[in-house]
Each structure stands twice: as C-alpha cells, then as structure tokens.
Amino acid sequence: MPTLDIQITPRQASAAGVNLDPAKLEFGTTFGPDWFVSEYRHGHWQNSRVEPVQNISLHPAAIVFHYGQSIFEGMKAYRWVNGKVALFRPMENARRFARSAERMAMPPVDPEFFVEALKALVRTDREWIPREPGTLYIRPTMMGTETAIGVHASGEFLFFILVLPSGAYFKETGASATGTVTVYVAETTSRAAAGGTGDVKASANYAISLHTIEEGKKHGCSQVLFLDSNGRREVEELGGMNVFFVEKDTLYTPPLNGTILPGITRDSVIQVARDLGLKVHETPIQIDEAAEKLESGRMTEVFACGTAAVVVGIRELVFETGRRVVVGEGVSGEVTRKLNAELQGIQFGRVADKHGWIDIL
Numbered sequence: 001m002p003t004l005d006i007q008i009t010p011r012q013a014s015a016a017g018v019n020l021d022p023a024k025l026e027f028g029t030t031f032g033p034d035w036f037v038s039e040y041r042h043g044h045w046q047n048s049r050v051e052p053v054q055n056i057s058l059h060p061a062a063i064v065f066h067y068g069q070s071i072f073e074g075m076k077a078y079r080w081v082n083g084k085v086a087l088f089r090p091m092e093n094a095r096r097f098a099r100s101a102e103r104m105a106m107p108p109v110d111p112e113f114f115v116e117a118l119k120a121l122v123r124t125d126r127e128w129i130p131r132e133p134g135t136l137y138i139r140p141t142m143m144g145t146e147t148a149i150g151v152h153a154s155g156e157f158l159f160f161i162l163v164l165p166s167g168a169y170f171k172e173t174g175a176s177a178t179g180t181v182t183v184y185v186a187e188t189t190s191r192a193a194a195g196g197t198g199d200v201k202a203s204a205n206y207a208i209s210l211h212t213i214e215e216g217k218k219h220g221c222s223q224v225l226f227l228d229s230n231g232r233r234e235v236e237e238l239g240g241m242n243v244f245f246v247e248k249d250t251l252y253t254p255p256l257n258g259t260i261l262p263g264i265t266r267d268s269v270i271q272v273a274r275d276l277g278l279k280v281h282e283t284p285i286q287i288d289e290a291a292e293k294l295e296s297g298r299m300t301e302v303f304a305c306g307t308a309a310v311v312v313g314i315r316e317l318v319f320e321t322g323r324r325v326v327v328g329e330g331v332s333g334e335v336t337r338k339l340n341a342e343l344q345g346i347q348f349g350r351v352a353d354k355h356g357w358i359d360i361l
Contacts, residue, residue: 006036006120009051015127018165022134025167027308032125032136032163036117039145040107040157048117050124056158059147063154069144070203071100074307075264077122077136077163077361079129080349085122087359088347090115092264097140100200105153106142114140119361121161126361130165132348137164137308143203169309170222178332178340180315183225183238183304184216185287187320190229191236191259198236198259205261209239219318223304227287228259235285241306242266243314245290246335247299250279265305265343271355272342278335291317291325301333310347311340 013033019025031053038048063069073093078086094111101108118138122129129136140161144154170181189212192198197205209224216224225243228234235254237243242263245252251273256262270280293299294317302314313332317325327333332340345351346358 005048006117007047007049007051008120008124009049011052011124013052015165018128020128020130020134020165022130022132022167025130025134025165027137027166027169028164030165032121032128032165034121034124034163036121036161038117038159040159045107045109045113045159048113050120053162058145061147061149063144063146063148066149067144067151068202068204068207069104069106069154070142071097071104071106071201072139072141072203073097073100073201075118075138075140076166076307076347077126077129077138078347078349079131079134079136081132082349084349085126085129085361086347086349087115087119087122087361089264089268089357090118090359092267093140096201096262096264097142100202101142103197103200104202106144107157109142109159115359118161121163123361125163128163128165130167133344134165134167137166138162139164166308170312178311178313178337180313180330180332181222181304182220182316182318183223183314184212184219184221185225185317185319186212186216186227187233189226191226191239193229194258196259199256199261201261206240213239216318221318225287225317232284233287235287235290236260237263238304238306241304241309241312243302243304244269245285245299246301246303246333247293249277250281251335252281252283252285254285255282263306265307265310268343268357269305269311269339272339272346273335275354276338276342291323294325294327300328301336302327303332303336303339310344311336313337 035053075093094114142159146154146156313336315330
C-alpha cells in the first residue's frame with residue numbers, strides 16, 4: 001500500500017477574485033487549483049503528492065483508452081458557519097473505492113491512505129470551499145495507464161483526486177430549497193445485469209447510460225430511471241442516484257442485489273429516516289404497480305438521492321411510450337423535504353451527528 005508520506009508542493013493560485021457564490025457556481029465546471037496524485041509501478045504506489053493541477057500525458061495505447069479500466073468516487077467537503085471544514089463518511093467512500101478496484105482488477109488503495117490523501121488536498125485548497133449551500137465536490141479517480149494493446153489488466157495505474165467548488169447539481173432545483181426534477185423511465189435499455197459491474201463505480205457504467213440520458217433530455221427530463229435487465233420491469237436506480245418511493249410513513253427502495261450501486265447517501269437516508277420514526281423496506285418495486293399507486297394517490301412521493309444532489313424530489317415520471325405520471329402535487333413532498341433538511345443539517349453541522357459520520361479536518 002502507499003506510504004502516508006505525502007509531499008505538498010506550495011502553490012500560488014488563490015480563490016480571491018473567484019466567484020464562489022453557490023447560486024452562480026455551475027456544478028462540474030469550476031476546479032480547485034491543486035490535485036493529489038500517485039503512480040502505481042513495479043507493484044507499489046509511489047511519489048504521492050499534492051501539487052498544482054496539470055494535464056495528464058499518456059500514450060495513445062494506454063489501457064484506459066481501449067478497455068475502460070477506470071473507477072471513481074464522489075464526495076464533498078462542507079464549510080460550517082464556525083469556520084470548520086467537515087467531510088461526510090469519507091471512510092465509506094474509501095472502502096467502496098477499494099471494492100471497485102478489486103472488481104476491476106486494479107491495485108487497492110489502502111482506505112486509511114485514501115482518506116489522508118483527500119484530507120491533504122482539501123486542507124491545501126480549503127479557501128476554495130464555498131459557503132453553504134455550496135460545497136467542495138471531491139472526485140477520486142484511478143485508471144490503467146500501461147501502454148499496451150491487448151485485453152488484460154494494466155500493470156501501471158494513476159490515482160488522483162480533484163476538487164470542484166460547486167453549487168446545485170440540478171440547475172432547476174435551485175441552490176438551497178429541496179427542488180424537483182422530471183425523470184425519464186428507460187423501458188428498452190438497461191444499466192446493469194447480474195454478474196456485471198452495476199454495484200461498483202466503474203466509469204463504463206456511466207458511459208453506457210449516456211445515450212439514454214440524452215434521449216431523456218429530448219423529453220424534457222433531467223435524469224433517467226433504469227429498470228432491471230430481466231424484463232420484470234423492476235426499478236433499479238437512476239443514472240447517478242438511488243431512488244425511494246413513499247407511501248404513508250414508509251419508504252420503499254430496491255434492494256442491493258448486485259446490480260445497484262450501494263450509495264452512501266442511500267444508506268444515510270435509510271438511517272436518518274429510521275431516526276425520524278419512518279419505516280424503510282428494501283424490496284423489489286415493479287414500475288407499473290408503482291405508477292398505478294402514484295396515480296391513485298396511495299404513493300405520494302418519489303425522490304432520488306446521491307452525493308452530488310443529496311435528496312431531490314421527482315415531480316413526474318415520463319415513460320418511453322409517452323405516458324406521464326405526476327408525483328403527488330408535482331412538488332417536493334413533506335418526507336423528501338424533511339430527509340433533505342436532516343441530512344444536510346448533519347453535513348453542515350446544524351444537526352447532531354448521532355452516527356459518527358462527520359470527520360472534521
């Protein structure tokens with residue numbers, strides 16, 4: 001595993017003069033000036049450092065270009081009103097990164113080192129963390145860099161971490177309130193199949209969803225809800241988020257069956273919901289049955305959750321056939337708003353952390 005010795009290179013870039021207003025920050029387009037990077041060669045990680053971001057130079061035959069050997073994570077740093085900087089469950093991201101690496105035939109990054117690496121970077125770029133409701137999005141990534149043509153695991157790898165000052169993930173939801181989005185239901189394409197890589201954060205999982213996401217945009221939808229690959233029309237997850245359905249005081253969400261990403265926000269929502277006295281059932285959800293319940297009013301809310309968007313309401317489901325199912329009153333429901341407020345309250349230090357999720361830098 002890598003040594004905990006991380007070299008920090010002094011930098012000149014400053015956030016002074018950069019517009020870090022959360023209402024004006026577009027997600028994914030503004031980057032901090034530094035990155036963490038380490039190379040894997042000759043059987044071990046080496047040269048671990050935080051330095052100014054620079055372009056990556058790779059041979060055109062690098063394994064990642066041809067065979068997609070790449071994984072990533074998504075997490076955030078939060079600026080509290082008292083000036084402290086907090087991370088939310090970073091060790092869970094580290095452990096999931098290790099599981100993804102194992103599944104993709106990549107060398108493990110020790111979880112303790114993973115957390116220390118991202119802390120070193122966040123400390124270096126802490127002035128780039130916007131005020132609430134803005135956050136510093138963190139993107140750890142690993143890819144195979146060996147120069148070779150032939151289907152085999154790379155022998156060389158690059159592990160790096162980027163940071164991005166960010167506002168709302170979905171522009172239409174606004175930067176502070178619990179907004180809503182319209183979701184396209186993919187009825188003829190699937191995201192993952194049993195035995196595949198649906199339960200790890202392999203880059204290829206997202207590549208295969210892009211065509212369907214673009215189709216959804218043509219129907220005015222911000223995201224896509226994928227169903228199972230076996231024709232049972234069972235709900236799995238969105239292109240980048242897990243999904244919950246609400247009926248009275250009970251939440252329903254698909255079980256982790258090997259084709260769904262075990263979202264850290266998903267797990268946090270489940271625990272927060274139970275803290276609030278709500279029931280949670282991890283059970284198969286048939287989309288046509290759910291649609292009927294939504295139309296009859298028995299189900300009143302649907303929401304998605306993930307690191308980037310936290311908790312966001314779904315106001316309408318749009319099927320490929322043209323069928324449109326409005327969710328509740330077409331606005332975020334009471335349960336959705338309550339869960340979002342509680343979870344973000346913990347992340348920003350306003351609500352007591354009962355589970356030991358917060359890591360103060």
